[in-house]
Amino acid sequence: MLNIKNLEATIDNKHILRGLNLDIKPGEVHAIMGPNGSGKSTLANVLSGKNGYEIKGDISFNGKNLNEFSTEERAQKGIFLAFQYPLEIPGVNTNIFLKTSLNAVRKAKGEKELDTLTFLKLIKEKASELGIDEKFLSRQLNVGFSGGEKKKNEILQMKLLQPKLSILDETDSGLDIDALRIVADGVNTYKNKDNAFLIITHYQRLLDYIKPDFIHVLSNGKIVKTGNADLGIELEKTGYSNLA
């Protein structure tokens, strides 16, 4: 599904990713761990098509060169990034945002856009699965939401848009245990043989709830070690310093 070869990324003359390779197949859950400043969030930003990065190397998504697509086209083709810091958008109603987003993705896929009633029924259902109060959906997007509410809102968007590849950028940060469990359940119930996850995290604790097939350690812009779920537990004991 996703093949990254020798990816380099530079921003403001800082060389952050320095030859990263990664292969993700449908049905797989990959976790990327690593110390601060190793390039984890840069990888997420680059995959989402954020402006400002100078990119070298290949990223192919389902056989297509991702570098040729804009951020919105990537989203429409099934790449979803759950933001580490979801943005507050004053004046934009959450429901209207969600409907606009869903219909933009449906339209790009050649599917019929949903009318308001059908949409509201759908969103109500998805929100209740995540324990999100309907009232949140009529508020301004993320404005005044707690950290946990913002992260749940990201997972709600994921479940609504049904992406092929979901990138979760430190979705566990700022979550209490209950919220963490709800978010993890959201991921686990969405997971199937056709979609894949790339989970970026500092800590093992999210991986206690979402079991990864592979764990990669990112250091200084490169993957320096890859292992199975046990690697996370080992890292929790030994730290990253031995790996760099």
Added chain:
Amino acid sequence: MSNFYDFKVENIKDLSLEEKNLRKKNLDLFFQNGFPNKKIEDWKFTDLNSILGKNFNNIANNNITSEEKNVKLIEEFEHNFIFLVDGKLVSNNFDLEDKNNIFINDYNYKNEIKFDKQSSLTLLNNALATGGFTLEISKNYKFKKPLVIYNYFSKNLKESIINNKNSVILNDETELTLINYIDNDSKDNFMTNTIDNILIKKNASLKNIFINNSRCNGYFYRYIKSVLEEGSNCDNYLLSAGLKFNKLDIEIDHNEENSKSSIFSALNLLGSEHQEIKTRINHNAPNCQSYQKVKNVLNDQSKGVYQGKIFVKNVAQKTDAYQLSKALILNDNSEFDAKPELEIYADDVKCSHGSTSGSIDFDSIHYLKSRGIPEEEALKMLISGFLSEVLEKLKDTKLKNFLLDKLERQINGY
């Protein structure tokens, strides 16, 4: 006399000698100064003389009477209406109200033309005004439905100036929502110079809304004076984007205790539009509140101006006055000027002001795009979110949705 205007009191028919002379006196005084230019503090960001000079060859007061009535009525909500063609009262309809409580007439200039030195545009208006309405509402009468004033401009106004005056009196305990509605897509250059005199008596309440519904090459100036008595309320909503030139000059006098006023403005300016909101809130009595929130989005080569003044007289203790201007500048060729002013002579007051301007937040755009929303739509969502916030406090849902629709139309460029 300048070469781009030619104004004559003689163009106005049926004047008594006395009125004619008074008008001439006003006009002579206007000629001494001409249209205001940037040397006048109130016009420092809007050099009207130079703007008109560039866009007109010979503006005249032709005193045209048009029979056209081509306005598309608002269908979204039930309303009463007053129909003005080129500033003149043509018809009115108050079928939804108890008509015994409503007094509507042509503006009576014979008693009202004054000689005052307030500003050159007031002098010009006094000299040349030929239309307008007076509306008075009886004590205790609360309007059931809004009153829309359809401002229609006929097709033969090229190089013309319209001067008119309106007066609205809300007696004690009355309520009215007034919607000044402009729907004109004229490509001709014409100018309007309007004076609104509004008196809001004890515990009366006025919502005064200005909406423009299409792009128009007219040059609009409007001086709106509202006088507030005890416990009265005056809320102004300004959504006038789309007019090539517009200056709304709003003065509110809090003359008695416990009166409240607000000004909410949301403008998405396109092309070479130039719009100014100028306010002066006079706190002349204690325990009054005023609130101003002015939001501008500047696209293309547009120019937005906000000059907001809060004046607090020494007796006006416990005044609570607030003023905020926020601008989004989306193009390097666009411009926004803000001049907030506080002039306070009382010592126990709460007054604050703020002004910010910046560009769009690209991280927010990225966030919306990452959800599949195309860039242009994402930008519009952010603009709409930024501007629509000024309508938040409106309680009438039908009216609010109507205004949101109009705002959306302005954001989408009509």
